[in-house]
Amino acid sequence: MFQELFQFRELICRLFIRDFSAKYKQSLLGNLWSLVMPLAAIGTFVYLGRAGIINIQQTQMPYPLYALIGLSIWQIFATGLNSGANCLVGAGDLITKVSFPREVIIIASMAQSVLEFLVKFVLIVAFFLIFRFCPSWKIIFFPLMLLPLMFLTVGLSLILSLLNGVMRDTANVVSLLLMFLMFLTPVLYPIPVNNHLFFELNFLSPLINAPRDLIAFGHIRQPVLFFIASSLSILVFLVSWRIFHLAETKIPERL
Amino acid sequence: MSDIAIRCENTGKKFCKSLKKSVLYGGMDILCSTLGVIPDSGILRQDEFWAIENADFEIKRGESFGIIGPNGSGKTTLLKLLNGIFMPDRGKVTVEGKVGALIHVGAGFHPMLSGRENIYINGSIIGMSKREIDRKFKIIVEFADIGDFLDSPVKNYSSGMYVRLGFSIAVHSEPEVLLIDEILAVGDKEFQIKCYQRMNEIRKKGTTIILVSHNEYAVRENTSRCLYLDHGKQRFIGPSEEAISMYIKEAYEHRLEHEKDRSSFCAVKRKSAEIIGLKLLNNRGEQINFIETGAFLSMVIELNVHEKIDKPIVGVNFYNGDGLVYAANSYYEQVDISPFSAGKQIIHISIPQFHLPTGDYLCSVVVAQEQATNLVDWHDMSYKLIVGRAPNARGLLKLQTQWKF
Incomplete structure (x- = not known):
């Protein structure tokens, strides 16, 4: 399976470049669009916090920065899953007419959301300067810390895109669930001190908190949880890939 | 390497007519293969049918092979099986x-991007490396001959x-097997x-080369052997001319049946x-x-x-894709046919020398009374005739010539 993917790396690149260069072809803001959503969300939360409607606990770094990093990481997962679930159906034209490993499409779509993250990272750096926040030097390990989340995203995308190929409801359910999941995961707020069991059971939270902690403190506060969550993610990825491989032959005729 | 390029052994592929059931079956199949249970795919479930029932043939390396049959006979499905897009349910x-496939040209073309991109x-979708494309880019563009449009979306x-x-x-x-599905019809004659x-x-x-086409003339000219499919069944496999003859004959019989239905439908006004x-x-x-x-x-x-009928008029019309090419008609040729009793x-x-250009023709038969427009009965485009190249001739026609030296 790995060998097959390696063989088709060029196709992955091409599809990625294609989607990337076509995405904002007829738009004015282009890639800046991926900054609009986080800025709007953070603006709203800052306002809600100031107005006293919600009570956000003290964070280790300026709140807007904290929220931006959290949201950017979250969106690797969210946009990756959203487009991942849709991508097999979206590429139906291709799938029913040309034969190639179908994983290629999902990986190319994942690359898209990673790229969006890189655009947001520019904004994060800008925020560092604005808020005069100096991140720990360990920030160089930051990309490494994101890997488990990416594995999880690809893994879930593989399964969901299959399901979506058979039942189109899947994509709608996914985008709905993601919306609620974001509020149930410590993305825009830190884990509450007195009510942390639920957030510890949500194994997305260490995946998002750990990379952010790394920037804030230079160390991870819950290494065990992060390790468990990472292992789970990789397990999800491997199992889904296997299932995808078994089922992909049934997909073209359902599209 | 053996000299057989393609081998189908008792291949079958089934489809489901009902969308809801197809969703259900698809889900079940995926679940089964996930759990490692191999479902018995040789059995038809409710609403399923064999799109390809028992394809069983071999194609040699370097052979050009045609697939013919009426619409919905499973030609494209068979191509997709050969291309590995579909997996056979049996066989x-x-x-x-x-494999290079032209099942749909320009698969993966993105409308917003330029021809160059x-x-x-x-190219990479159909399996070329970047270097290969770089090398062939010029020839590709030249062959496509799209001029200044190369850089527009x-x-x-x-x-x-x-x-x-x-x-x-x-x-x-440079595929080793090229599958072509009825696509050249869009290009102009020169490009074809x-x-x-x-x-x-x-x-x-x-x-x-495997060619699927409704243009029997093109199939006959460009392939040596043909497979004739009808409703997913392999009816005949053998020399192109025989396969095409059989197909045309059966299509004709079918057509006649249809024509009879029509006549009985029109019987209100007795002819x-x-x-x-x-x-x-x-x-x-x-x-x-x-x-x-x-x-x-x-x-x-x-x-x-x-x-x-006192003053009968009889005509036979020959049509090709461009319309009426030739009509043998007693009215226009001012032949007075004696009254029919x-x-x-x-x-x-x-016609001692039938000089129509090479190609596919459909013939209509008309019988009228007194005036060419006063139709008594007609068989509309019910007969097929393929005009092929004459021996010792080039081009679409052979004309009588006289030479002087």
Whole structure:
């Protein structure tokens, strides 16, 4: 399976470049669009916090920065899953007419959301300067810390895109669930001190908190949880890939 | 390497008519294969049918092979099985070598991107490396001949240009097996000819070509063997000419049946005469549906006359894709046919040198009374005739010539 993917790396690149260069072809803001959503969300939360409607606990770094990093990481997962679930159906034209490993499409779509993250990272750096926040030097390990989340995203995308190929409801359910999941995961707020069991059971939270902690403190506060969550993610990825491989032959005729 | 490029062993593929059931079955199949249970795919469940029932054939390396059959007979499904897009539900498909498919030209073309960008995308989709595309880029562009449009978005292309570009990429990817599905019809004549030439060139280099087309003439000219499919069943496999003859004959019978239905439907207004059929014969009196241009053709029209017709008019029209090409018509040729009396009536029309250009023709038979527009009965485009190249001739026609030195 790995060998097959390696063989088709060029196709992955091409599809990625294609989607990337076509995405904002007829738009004015282009890639800046991926900054609009986080800025709007953070603006709203800052306002809600100031107005006293919600009570956000003290964070280790300026709140807007904290929220931006959290949201950017979250969106690797969210946009990756959203487009991942849709991508097999979206590429139906291709799938029913040309034969190639179908994983290629999902990986190319994942690359898209990673790229969006890189655009947001520019904004994060800008925020560092604005808020005069100096991140720990360990920030160089930051990309490494994101890997488990990416594995999880690809893994879930593989399964969901299959399901979506058979039942189109899947994509709608996914985008709905993601919306609620974001509020149930410590993305825009830190884990509450007195009510942390639920957030510890949500194994997305260490995946998002750990990379952010790394920037804030230079160390991870819950290494065990992060390790468990990472292992789970990789397990999800491997199992889904296997299932995808078994089922992909049934997909073209359902599209 | 064996000299067999493609082998289908008792291959079957089933589809489901009902969308809801197909969702259910799809889900079940995926679940089963996930759990490692191999479902018995040889059995039809409710609402399922065999799109391909028992394809069983071998195609040699470097052979050009045609697949013909009426719409919905499973031709494209068979191509998709050969291409590995579909997995057979029973039997086995073995294809040796890199497959280039023109099931849909320009798969993966992105409408917003330029032709140049799309060459790279489509090229890598059909399995070319970047270096290979770089190397062939010029030839591809030259062959496609799309001029200044190379750098404008593909969405501005005409459908012909789209096909040109797609075909050009596919034939230059140097596949070992090339599958072509009814796509050349979109391009203009000049480009079609260029394509067939190119196809022959790569076939000589050892590429196996599989051509699916409704253009029987093109199939006959460009393939040596044919598979005739009907409703997923393999009806005949063998020399192209025989396969095409059989297909045309059966299509004709089907058509006649249909025509009968129509006549009984129109029976409200009782007709004074009824066409039984048209027979096309060669100089030996054998019934044919293939003729070399310039050869002898005789047409026999059988009629069943119910009431006496005083001034009958009889005509046979030949149509190709461009419209009416030729009509043998007693009215325009000012032939006074003697009145028909009730009973069976037979009319012979013979053409010593049938000089229509090569290609596919559909024939209509008309019987009218007094005026060409006052129709009594007609069989609309119910008969097929393929005109092929004459021996010792080049081009579409053979004309009588006189030489002086």
